[in-house]
Structures are given as C-alpha cells and as structure tokens.
Amino acid sequence: MRKSEALALALLLACSATQAQVYGLGRPATPAAIAAWDIDVAPxxxxxxxxxxxxxxxxxxxxxxxAACHGAQGEGKPADALVGGQGTLATPKPIKTIGSFWPHATTVFDFIRRAMPYQAPQSLSADEVYAVTAYLLHLNGIVPADAVLDATTLPQVRMPNRDGFIADARPDTASTPCVQCR
Structure with a gap:
C-alpha cells in the first residue's frame, strides 16, 4: 500500500470510526494496525x-x-509456470512468466511477500522473500548464480520486458469520498 493509499484508508477508517460510535461496531485504526497492512512495494x-x-x-x-505448486525448476504444474516463455509474447500462445512478462523485479518480490506460499501467505521472512526472488530471477537468466538481492540491488535489476508496458498516469481512484464524515 502506497502512503497515499494508507492515508485514504486512514481517512476511510476515521469516517468508519464515527459510524462505529453510532452503531457500536469496530474500533479506531491505530497507526500500528495501519502499518501492518502497509507492505506493498512500488516498482x-x-x-x-x-x-x-x-x-x-x-x-x-x-x-x-x-516447488510443490510451481515445479522443481519453476516449470509449472499444478500452478503457473514461473520460468521460460522468453520470446513468446508476440506469438499466438504467449507464455507469461517472470522472465518473459513481468516488467519489474520489485513486483516479483511484492507478490511473493504478500501472497505466497499459497497455503500460508505472508509467512516468509524478508530474507526468504529476497532469496526466492533471487533464485527465480536466476532461473530466468536475469541475475547470475552469485547474486545477492536487497533493498538497494533489487530495484536495479532490469527485467527483459520492462519496456513492454505503457505507463498510465491516471490515478487508481478519483479520490472522491463515497461517505460523508459526520
């Protein structure tokens, strides 16, 4: 969650807190509670x-x-393939993997951190997420076998399809409140 999204969430929760007092539901969000959900990573x-x-x-x-879901080498089955697919995006059957499709290495980290492993999301430590990200980037030929990733080196990784996306300057929302605080 970006800082602007965290602020919007805090405002929404503040409005909700007013409603909670009327109906006796919920509790005000503390900065610590908001910080626990503010774990997204930008490109x-x-x-x-x-x-x-x-x-x-x-x-x-x-x-x-x-490996149980993505295969021993990221080849997929039963879940999505994570490796391969380079050169297939312009074909009738593109294979969208980390190495062929994803534009930013930081979003690989972000997705793993928030959603994996499937049976226990957010259970990996930051070190484990950096390590899995490094391994998957290596399997896709993007970083060398001796690569070590951290908050400084990960954003410097250049993904093969980085220029395959068009930036969209529109905001995610119109920032118009749907509820009036009382």
Missing part, C-alpha cells in the same frame, strides 16, 4: 524492507515452499 523499490537473500539460499526456500 521503484519504495517500500522494500531490510533484509537480503542469495540465489543459493533461495533455492532451498523454493524447494521447501514453492
């Missing part, structure tokens, strides 16, 4: 936590936490 790396992880460490974490 430029804003929001990356402290920590670091190597390709070697990532291989072990991947084997323990990811």
């Amino acid at each position: 430029d790396g804003a929001g990356l936590p402290n920590g670091r992880g190597s390709v070697t460490a990532g291989q072990a974490v991947y084997a323990a936490q990811c």
